[in-house]
Each structure stands twice: as structure tokens, then as C-alpha cells.
Amino acid sequence: MASDKIRVLIVDDIAETRENVRKLLQFESDVDVAGVARSGREGIQLAQELDPDVILMDINMPDIDGITATEEIRLKSPHIQVVILSVQGDQNYMRRAMLAGARDFLTKPPMGDELISAIRRAGQMSHVERMKGAKQLGASSVSGGPASMANFAPPSRGKIVTIYSPKGGTGSTTLAVNLAIALNNEDTRTVLVDGNLQFGDVAVFLNEQGKNTILDLAPRVDELEPDVVEDILIKHDASGVRILAAPQRPEMAEKVSAEQFSKVLQFLQGMYAYVVVDTSPILTDVILATIDISDVIVLVTTQEIPAIKNCRLVLDLLTTMGVNKGRVVFAMNRYDKRIAITPDRVSENLKHEVSVVIPFDEKVVITAVNRGVPFMLDGNKMQPVGRGIFSLAEAIRARLSTLEVETETAIKR
Ligand SMILES: Nc1ncnc2c1ncn2[C@@H]1O[C@H](COP(=O)(O)OP(=O)(O)OP(=O)(O)O)[C@@H](O)[C@H]1O
Ligand SMILES: [Mg+2]
Incomplete structure (x- = not known):
């Protein structure tokens, strides 16, 4: 891997929110904002092009909403971890987001510490999932091998x-x-x-x-x-x-x-x-x-x-x-x-x-x-x-x- 930084993609239709989040993250030496997307559709596209570790995802967006986008992204790239950022404190959204495969759910505007620890947790999971993917692609059957981090993660959220x-x-x-x-x-x-x-x-x-x-x-x-x-x-x-x-x-x-x-x-x-x-x-x-x-x-x-x-x-x-x-x-x-x-x-x-x-x-x-x-x-x-x-x-x-x-x-x- 080129760097050990956690690569983050920000998906939000409001420019000000994108900027604020970017500012919160700019001094974190282990986090790198790899890109920003202005809509759910663009988020799905950039997720594929940039292959980030973590996506910070808004829910309400004009074309494709954040929950549908999360589901699509997780289907194609299960190692990408999505943290939902939304003004909706609604538990119903939270459950739907989790079922769509989101890893975490924060209310806007997020506190700096809260956001960064959520990104680190998600980054860690992404790393685990990537290792697991690599292991599955690797040499034939490895089941029964030594316990590794890869063994921890279930195929989808437990x-x-x-x-x-x-x-x-x-x-x-x-x-x-x-x-x-x-x-x-x-x-x-x-x-x-x-x-x-x-x-x-x-x-x-x-x-x-x-x-x-x-x-x-x-x-x-x-x-x-x-x-x-x-x-x-x-x-x-x-x-x-x-x-x-x-x-x-x-x-x-x-x-x-x-x-x-x-x-x-x-x-x-x-x-x-x-x-x-x-x-x-x-x-x-x-x-x-x-x-x-x-x-x-x-x-x-x-x-x-x-x-x-x-x-x-x-x-x-x-x-x-x-x-x-x-x-x-x-x-x-x-x-x-x-x-x-x-x-x-x-x-x-x-x-x-x-x-x-x-x-x-x-x-x-x-x-x-x-x-x-x-x-x-x-x-x-x-x-x-x-x-x-x-x-x-x-x-x-x-x-x-x-x-x-x-x-x-x-x-x-
Ligand atoms: N199917 C069953 N048949 C017979 N006895 C049972 C059965 N299930 C539980 N018990 C008995 O009922 C008692 C209470 O069981 P248990 O401690 O599992 O309940 P609990 O709801 O967890 O209790 P607590 O409120 O103390 O946490 C125990 O003595 C247990 O052995
Ligand atoms: Mg009991």
C-alpha cells in the first residue's frame, strides 16, 4: 500500500458541509481526504474510481439518497466502510442505514473527536475487510490456517x-x-x-x-x-x-x-x-x-x-x-x-x-x-x-x- 493513511471520500450535496468536514480532518496525520462528491450518484462513481477506505455519506441528496448509495457501494466493494452523517436523528434512518451496510451513524454537525474516532474505527474495519478479500483471492484453500484478523469479520454486518x-x-x-x-x-x-x-x-x-x-x-x-x-x-x-x-x-x-x-x-x-x-x-x-x-x-x-x-x-x-x-x-x-x-x-x-x-x-x-x-x-x-x-x-x-x-x-x- 502506498500509504498507511485512511483514505476518505466525502459525499454531500452542500458545499459548506463538505468544506467543514474537510477542515475538521486536515490536521489529522493519519487521514487523507481522497475526494469529494456532490451527490449519491457521483459518490457511487468516485467510490469505484478512488477505492477509499471510508466514505462520509449524507442521507438526503437530490439524485440518489445516501442509504441507496451505501447499499450499492457496499455491494460492489464490501471493504469500503460508510459512516452516515445526517441531520436526521431519526432512529428509523439509523436502522435503515445500518441494514444497508453503514458502519456508523453521526448527527450533523459532528464533533471533531467523534468524527475522527468514527473514521479510525471504520478505517480499521476496512483494513480487516481488505485483508480478508486478499486472503480469499490468494492461494487455494486457507481454511484451518492460523487465526488472523481476517477471521474476525463476518461477510456482512453481524x-x-x-x-x-x-x-x-x-x-x-x-x-x-x-x-x-x-x-x-x-x-x-x-x-x-x-x-x-x-x-x-x-x-x-x-x-x-x-x-x-x-x-x-x-x-x-x-x-x-x-x-x-x-x-x-x-x-x-x-x-x-x-x-x-x-x-x-x-x-x-x-x-x-x-x-x-x-x-x-x-x-x-x-x-x-x-x-x-x-x-x-x-x-x-x-x-x-x-x-x-x-x-x-x-x-x-x-x-x-x-x-x-x-x-x-x-x-x-x-x-x-x-x-x-x-x-x-x-x-x-x-x-x-x-x-x-x-x-x-x-x-x-x-x-x-x-x-x-x-x-x-x-x-x-x-x-x-x-x-x-x-x-x-x-x-x-x-x-x-x-x-x-x-x-x-x-x-x-x-x-x-x-x-x-x-x-x-x-x-x-
Ligand atoms: N426450560 C426450562 N426448564 C426448566 N427450568 C428452567 C428452564 N429454563 C430455565 N429454567 C430454570 O429457571 C431458573 C431461571 O433461569 P435463568 O437464570 O436462565 O433465568 P433468568 O431469566 O436469566 O433469571 P434472572 O432474572 O435471575 O436473570 C433457573 O433455575 C433455571 O435452571
Ligand atoms: Mg439471567
Whole structure:
């Protein structure tokens, strides 16, 4: 490579914005403004000619809008990372931008520091993606070779899958841990994040307590790099799943802000195909922010009336938050067919289909927790409770593809 600088293309129809951004960047020794484009169409063209590492993209432009342009550019050149700059603080735009493959989303006018760290993060990802491309083009099959940065990046942006239950003890952690194991394979590497920052027990379920935690990442959230993150994540050898554990003591939870937590999740999305997040029933800012950026929310109930009532409240709240209900996979855990409250009745009552049912099996579930060996790792995965987890994984994959088709259609419109 001629230089190690991050080559940036600015796409904006307003001359003043282009100039301001250029000025913000001119004293950064590691950033080089390779070009400017005045419209989405010109942006697509220059992206091909200049092959920049990072594009700063406006949304509203006269010919082709920034989201469509992002999608086209990412389709042709997946290594190019797009940072959206928009006056629209609208979450809806943000989600669409992310689904179109944008790496980051900043509100105009961006603060200098914020912009530069977003460019550095994106530059790093671009570098990783280029290495991966080079590796794929290189000598025949390299799979099974030594781990390298290239192994970190999924082919497209990973998906955030959050497990949430508004009632304690319904089995969020059990589902999150076992789901992460079911989703994780060579093609879809998975990281499991403990979002129950006060009393998180994900690491205990996997017998990996006492190691690094989110506290090792949160303070440096603006300077993350894949190899540093990979070092901090706990590697669960038996399954290959990576874990980002919660702080070791409840009083440390407040050291992690919602913004830091979301940024960590978004960074992990660049490295893993699935980011599975366990949560606590209390809707802290961290959990609200997580729900907001999740691709799929697994809402967990049991057959108990208080749990069902709380799920109803959550579904209402999601509507108020503007979250598309299509993102909610409603699951019933601890299902016992002897109890008269059936998934169908709950679906009807809450006007949201219970799409997955995981049966009650105290023996398998409690033994697994106490051994620190999830049931999806042994023969019990073929038991009804294990099959329930497989169907949850399947329901999530199906939902993600439906959502993707819907977004594509919406963007083309
Ligand atoms: N399908 C199941 N069958 C039988 N027991 C289960 C099942 N799922 C979870 N449990 C049991 O229910 C209890 C709560 O599970 P878990 O800790 O996963 O729930 P949680 O929602 O994460 O709880 P918390 O609110 O404490 O975080 C545990 O004792 C667990 O073993
Ligand atoms: Mg839990």
C-alpha cells in the first residue's frame, strides 16, 4: 500500500458541509481526504474510481439518497466502510442505514473527536475487510490456517439478537447461553454479551468466571481494534463461543454507560455474525439502548400470568419506542403441557404470535447450570429442551431473512 493513511471520500450535496468536514480532518496525520462528491450518484462513481477506505455519506441528496448509495457501494466493494452523517436523528434512518451496510451513524454537525474516532474505527474495519478479500483471492484453500484478523469479520454486518424478559427467573440467561452455542459455527461466529450488568451470570453458566469483563472495553470504546477486543473476550473452549462478561461486582455496573455499551455491541457486529445479548428485567438505559439497536428481540414469557402481563406491557412500550414488532420473536419457556395456559391462548391474548416453545425440564437445565456445561454441548441437545433451542435459532434466522427482504423492498421504493 502506498500509504498507511485512511483514505476518505466525502459525499454531500452542500458545499459548506463538505468544506467543514474537510477542515475538521486536515490536521489529522493519519487521514487523507481522497475526494469529494456532490451527490449519491457521483459518490457511487468516485467510490469505484478512488477505492477509499471510508466514505462520509449524507442521507438526503437530490439524485440518489445516501442509504441507496451505501447499499450499492457496499455491494460492489464490501471493504469500503460508510459512516452516515445526517441531520436526521431519526432512529428509523439509523436502522435503515445500518441494514444497508453503514458502519456508523453521526448527527450533523459532528464533533471533531467523534468524527475522527468514527473514521479510525471504520478505517480499521476496512483494513480487516481488505485483508480478508486478499486472503480469499490468494492461494487455494486457507481454511484451518492460523487465526488472523481476517477471521474476525463476518461477510456482512453481524446481527444483534437480544434476549429479554420483563420478569425475573423466566430463563433469559438459559436461553441466551444455549442459543449462542446453537448459532455459533465456522461460518457464523457468535459472541455472547452479558447485558445484566449488575448480576450477570453468563460467565458462571459457562464456568468462565473471574476473567476479563466489559469494564476492560467500555473506557476505550472509541479506540477499539479487533485484535484488542478479541484478547478481552473470553474464549469458551468447549463451544468456541466468545463471551463478554458483566462486571464482577454490582456496584461496578454504573461505570458502563448506555452509549458505551451500544458502541461495543456495534463494534462486535463488525467482527461476529451474531451478537447474542442477555439482559435483566429492569429496563435500564443500557437495556433500552440495546433493544433499540437489536435486529431481533427474543421476548421471553412463561405460562405464569405475571410474566404474560409484563410481556404485554413490553409490547406496548416497544410500540411507543417505534420498534417494529416484526423484530420481536415471542418465546414461551418452561412450557408444561399440563398447565392450561397454552401458547395459542397467549398469542391470541397479546396479539403477537408465540413462535417458539421451550419445554420445562428441570433436571436437564439445572444440572447443566450447576456443572457449568450448557445442555447444548452434550447429549441433552437432542432432548425436547435442546430441540426447543434449535427451533429458537431457526425462528431467529427466518425472522432475520424476512426483515432483510422487507428492508430491501422499503429502500427500493
Ligand atoms: N426450560 C426450562 N426448564 C426448566 N427450568 C428452567 C428452564 N429454563 C430455565 N429454567 C430454570 O429457571 C431458573 C431461571 O433461569 P435463568 O437464570 O436462565 O433465568 P433468568 O431469566 O436469566 O433469571 P434472572 O432474572 O435471575 O436473570 C433457573 O433455575 C433455571 O435452571
Ligand atoms: Mg439471567
